[in-house]
Amino acid sequence: MILPGNYVRDLLRSAPGAAVTARGWVKTRRDGKNVHFIQLNDGSSPTDLQVVLDEGLVAAEVVAKITTGACLSVEGELVASLGKGQAVELKARTLTVHGAANPEDYPLQKKKHNLETLRPLGHLRARTNTFGAVFRVRNALARAIHKFFQDRGFLYVHTPVISSSDAEGAGSMFQVTALDLDQTARSGEPPDFAQDFFGRRTFLTVSGQLEAEILALAFANVYTFGPTFRAENSNTPRHLAEFYMIEPEMAFCDLKDDQDLAEAFLKSLVEQVLGDCRPDLEFLSKWYEPELFKNLEVVLAGGFERISYTEAVALLQKSGRSWEFPTEWGCDLQSEHERYLTEELIKKPVIVTNYPREIKAFYMRSNDDEKTVAAMDVLVPRIGEIIGGSQREERHDVLLAKIREQAARGMKEEAYWWYLELRRFGGVEHAGFGMGFERMMMYLTGMKNIRDVIPFPRTPGNAEF
RNA sequence: UCCUCAGUAGCUCAAUGGUAGAGCAUUCGGCUGUUAACCGAAGGGUUGUAGGUUCGAAUCCUACCUGAGGAGCCA
Numbered sequence: 001m002i003l004p005g006n007y008v009r010d011l012l013r014s015a016p017g018a019a020v021t022a023r024g025w026v027k028t029r030r031d032g033k034n035v036h037f038i039q040l041n042d043g044s045s046p047t048d049l050q051v052v053l054d055e056g057l058v059a060a061e062v063v064a065k066i067t068t069g070a071c072l073s074v075e076g077e078l079v080a081s082l083g084k085g086q087a088v089e090l091k092a093r094t095l096t097v098h099g100a101a102n103p104e105d106y107p108l109q110k111k112k113h114n115l116e117t118l119r120p121l122g123h124l125r126a127r128t129n130t131f132g133a134v135f136r137v138r139n140a141l142a143r144a145i146h147k148f149f150q151d152r153g154f155l156y157v158h159t160p161v162i163s164s165s166d167a168e169g170a171g172s173m174f175q176v177t178a179l180d181l182d183q184t185a186r187s188g189e190p191p192d193f194a195q196d197f198f199g200r201r202t203f204l205t206v207s208g209q210l211e212a213e214i215l216a217l218a219f220a221n222v223y224t225f226g227p228t229f230r231a232e233n234s235n236t237p238r239h240l241a242e243f244y245m246i247e248p249e250m251a252f253c254d255l256k257d258d259q260d261l262a263e264a265f266l267k268s269l270v271e272q273v274l275g276d277c278r279p280d281l282e283f284l285s286k287w288y289e290p291e292l293f294k295n296l297e298v299v300l301a302g303g304f305e306r307i308s309y310t311e312a313v314a315l316l317q318k319s320g321r322s323w324e325f326p327t328e329w330g331c332d333l334q335s336e337h338e339r340y341l342t343e344e345l346i347k348k349p350v351i352v353t354n355y356p357r358e359i360k361a362f363y364m365r366s367n368d369d370e371k372t373v374a375a376m377d378v379l380v381p382r383i384g385e386i387i388g389g390s391q392r393e394e395r396h397d398v399l400l401a402k403i404r405e406q407a408a409r410g411m412k413e414e415a416y417w418w419y420l421e422l423r424r425f426g427g428v429e430h431a432g433f434g435m436g437f438e439r440m441m442m443y444l445t446g447m448k449n450i451r452d453v454i455p456f457p458r459t460p461g462n463a464e465f
Numbered sequence: 466u467c468c469u470c471a472g473u474a475g476c477u478c479a480a481u482g483g484u485a486g487a488g489c490a491u492u493c494g495g496c497u498g499u500u501a502a503c504c505g506a507a508g509g510g511u512u513g514u515a516g517g518u519u520c521g522a523a524u525c526c527u528a529c530c531u532g533a534g535g536a537g538c539c540a
Contacts, residue, residue, distance in 0.1 A: 028500085028501090030497095030498095030499045030500065030502060031497090031499080031502095032496095032497060032498055032499055032502095033496075033497060033498090034498085035498060035499080036499090037498075037499050037500065037502095039500075048500090050499090050500070052498080052499095068490095081498095082498055082499095083498055083499065083500070084500080085499095085500055086500085103490085103491060103492090104475085104491060104492080105475090106475095107475070107476090108476095109475075109476060109489080109490050109491090110490085110501075111476075111477090111489065111490075111501065112476090112477090112501085113476065113477090114476085114477080116532065116533070117476070117477090119532090120532095172538090206539095207540095228540080230538085230539075230540085232466095232537095232538055232539075233466055233538090234466095234537085234538060234539075235466085235533095236534090236535085236536085236537090236538090236539095237533090237534080238539085238540085239538080239539070239540085240540090243540070244540095245540060246540095324536085325536095334536090334537090335535090335536075335537090336536095383540095384539095384540095385539075385540065386540075387540080388539080388540065434540060435540070436539085436540030437540085438540080439540055440540095449533090461531095
């Protein structure tokens with residue numbers, strides 16, 4: 001294996017004179033009269049290591065196998081480069097081809113491919129410069145998230161992937177079953193979920209929030225960071241059927257604290273990734289989003305704009321624009337509205353709060369006006385909603401009344417017995433939010449399609465890799 | 466799921482009813498401490514699939530498949 005200090009990233013920063021072994025995959029080879037140049041990369045760096053191989057050092061049949069995509073080990077000496085473009089290069093002493101990649105068949109060429117062309121090549125696209133940069137940012141973002149919360153004393157908690165709560169209509173769910181569906185179909189009878197593995201109907205989780213509340217009422221500040229599933233037939237550049245979500249949940253926390261945390265969170269993530277991945281971001285900015293750094297600096301620059309839903313609607317009404325969808329108090333904000341607010345009118349992240357209770361989930365805390373709930377959405381340019389959160393209803397009687405209101409829509413009071421009991425035993429005001437990890441990735445990398453910020457995207461009709 | 470657009474060589478694209486082409490990639494040859502290397506040549510196609518219109522279809526029509534963008538749902 002490659003040991004610390006021996007990644008291509010490390011070798012590129014090493015002083016000439018060291019005897020080293022580099023391992024990786026060939027980006028391209030150029031031939032001189034007496035010498036071959038090999039661009040080698042192990043995924044650790046946006047810059048390749050240039051390997052210099054003297055003519056005759058290895059047999060011609062071996063040189064012929066050093067083609068784009070081939071896997072090599074090269075042992076030799078780091079030397080100051082004679083050419084431009086790199087400080088050091090590796091002068092090969094021995095070279096081993098582990099796996100050739102027949103250039104007649106290998107689908108990747110050394111020049112630029114479309115992202116759409118690469119999508120069906122899920123097994124190879126990670127070797128490209130673009131996906132190298134994107135997935136290094138992904139790693140740095142995950143680390144930044146943990147660091148932010150760990151530094152604040154939050155407990156990292158794990159909520160179940162298999163869930164029995166058919167959570168408040170947060171989208172269609174994937175059903176999980178161990179029943180023999182062929183047999184069920186043949187029998188002509190409806191499936192008996194009492195006979196299923198868990199003795200009840202179960203689904204893949206659409207949110208760990210309700211369980212996170214349990215843990216927040218024991219550890220005060222907690223966060224989840226795990227996979228989440230939506231079976232919606234969504235075909236957009238912003239939706240996945242399987243994605244990662246971060247859900248902090250805080251006791252002794254109201255909507256104001258919730259907003260403060262969300263803002264500090266986004267700023268910290270941008271700051272950390274800018275610090276950790278600048279060369280990767282420069283690559284992505286150059287090829288995909290010239291405004292990338294400008295967009296990121298807007299997050300750091302000043303406070304986020306904070307407006308109420310009521311103010312937002314008023315702003316939309318006096319914008320002088322004709323909207324495809326109505327902008328009346330009580331209607332949900334549409335994509336076009338959110339985009340106008342954050343991209344055109346305010347031109348920076350916006351937190352919209354206190355939405356009408358009818359358009360928000362049952363667990364959000366009712367405000368004193370009885371018309372709105374203590375909800376917040378954080379909108380950022382280009383992405384739209386990146387965070388959604390709320391202060392939770394901690395008053396047992398109010399929550400129970402809301403659940404009963406929704407009984408007509410199929411909400412079962414019994415299923416929420418434990419959620420209600422949390423309000424009877426040591427309840428306290430608490431709040432939290434959810435951030436889509438891949439949405440944040442899109443913002444940080446400038447990628448326009450969410451399928452290009454996750455190694456193996458799950459979308460309707462796509463689960464190949 | 467709805468609306469719009471697209472599908473031609475491995476890749477990026479041209480050809481608008483009349484002989485399917487270019488650049489890159491690939492192969493071969495040449496040149497060169499090269500770095501999106503360069504120069505020359507060659508191979509490479511059932512134009513997404515199935516029908517239809519026409520003397521003749523990549524091109525027009527219908528259905529389907531696949532992809533992209535927009536909408537809804539949301540993170």
